[in-house]
Amino acid sequence: MRILVTGGAGYVGSHCVRHLSQYGHEVTVYDNLVHGHRGAVADGLPFIQGDLADRDMLTRIFASNDFDAVMHFAAYAYVGESVHEPLKYYQNNLANTVTLLDTMRVAGVKRLVFSSTCATYGEPAKVPITEDTMQRPINPYGRSKLAVEWMLRDCAAAWGLGACALRYFNACGAADDGSIGEDHKPETHLIPIILQVALGQRAQVTVFGTDYDTADGTCVRDYIHVEDLASAHRLAIEQIKAGEFSACNVGTGQGHSVREIIDVAREITGRPIAAAEGARRAGDPPVLVADPTRVRTTLGWEATHADIRTIVGSAWRWHEAHPQGYNDR
Ligand code: UDP
Numbered sequence: 001m002r003i004l005v006t007g008g009a010g011y012v013g014s015h016c017v018r019h020l021s022q023y024g025h026e027v028t029v030y031d032n033l034v035h036g037h038r039g040a041v042a043d044g045l046p047f048i049q050g051d052l053a054d055r056d057m058l059t060r061i062f063a064s065n066d067f068d069a070v071m072h073f074a075a076y077a078y079v080g081e082s083v084h085e086p087l088k089y090y091q092n093n094l095a096n097t098v099t100l101l102d103t104m105r106v107a108g109v110k111r112l113v114f115s116s117t118c119a120t121y122g123e124p125a126k127v128p129i130t131e132d133t134m135q136r137p138i139n140p141y142g143r144s145k146l147a148v149e150w151m152l153r154d155c156a157a158a159w160g161l162g163a164c165a166l167r168y169f170n171a172c173g174a175a176d177d178g179s180i181g182e183d184h185k186p187e188t189h190l191i192p193i194i195l196q197v198a199l200g201q202r203a204q205v206t207v208f209g210t211d212y213d214t215a216d217g218t219c220v221r222d223y224i225h226v227e228d229l230a231s232a233h234r235l236a237i238e239q240i241k242a243g244e245f246s247a248c249n250v251g252t253g254q255g256h257s258v259r260e261i262i263d264v265a266r267e268i269t270g271r272p273i274a275a276a277e278g279a280r281r282a283g284d285p286p287v288l289v290a291d292p293t294r295v296r297t298t299l300g301w302e303a304t305h306a307d308i309r310t311i312v313g314s315a316w317r318w319h320e321a322h323p324q325g326y327n328d329r
Pocket of ligand 1: 170188189190191193205206207208209219221258281284
């Protein structure tokens with residue numbers, strides 16, 4: 001399949017690009033490099049530096065390439081920033097997706113896999129979370145992603161778009177061969193922060209809240225390896241049906257607490273990793289764990305990197321070999 005990947009130089013996007021290429025798909029990357037890294041995309045692959053807001057460029061690209069499908073990752077993804085600058089998120093994540101969908105419609109491209117998130121569920125009443133759980137996001141980031149899901153459903157009904165929204169849980173880990181990995185600036189995610197402490201780049205990790213109603217008082221999350229996310233995207237794009245909108249959670253179904261992750265990282269790295277207890281972070285639900293039944297049964301997906309030691313070990317190999325990440329800014 002010929003696939004345009006928006007945000008293909010970002011963390012999850014770049015791993016999907018690599019995976020799709022390995023499975024014989026012809027991939028073109030479209031990324032504005034605001035948060036993405038040129039070094040995350042292999043040299044031989046077609047790369048276009050462009051912005052989703054650029055309707056003319058998207059129109060030209062669709063006119064001059066015979067794409068079968070689009071994988072749409074390009075978005076801002078800092079929850080805290082979205083609270084302070086909501087319009088930045090509604091513009092890039094929502095309004096620019098209107099532009100993408102409209103240029104797809106005009107060009108007759110009718111398959112799309114969308115990078116959605118468990119943040120669309122907000123604070124779910126019960127876990128594990130199935131796709132039928134009420135989606136009540138609690139921040140502008142989650143709302144901007146949910147609004148795109150609504151648009152996709154409407155476009156499926158109106159002009160035959162086939163779309164699949166993959167609602168990821170906590171993406172982590174790095175490519176099996178160590179060639180690409182996670183590099184956010186600023187970094188806010190737990191596993192990279194812990195590993196930066198292990199590398200001596202930070203003095204300590206602060207545990208955000210130790211008084212949650214969980215086994216050890218810290219938040220529980222479903223950590224999903226980026227290689228497993230990549231295979232879910234490939235299976236989704238290969239199986240999309242015209243005129244249908246579907247959504248799948250992508251997680252392992254296993255939850256791990258913040259303390260557990262720190263302990264595993266101490267074991268894997270062999271380094272002490274100082275941790276301090278801090279206040280709760282606003283908007284953090286106590287437990288977010290996927291029920292992955294649907295992605296297994298409808299897409300035939302299975303996690304192959306679900307073990308938490310495998311996940312943290314994979315992230316550690318990348319961070320140890322690339323202490324400055326891609327070192328491009
Ligand atoms: N967390 C933490 N200290 C940090 C960063 C994160 O205790 O410095 C916690 C956070 O409260 C959450 C979990 O680790 O419970 C995962 O957070 P992350 O930001 O990696 O992903 P999120 O769950 O917000 O998507």
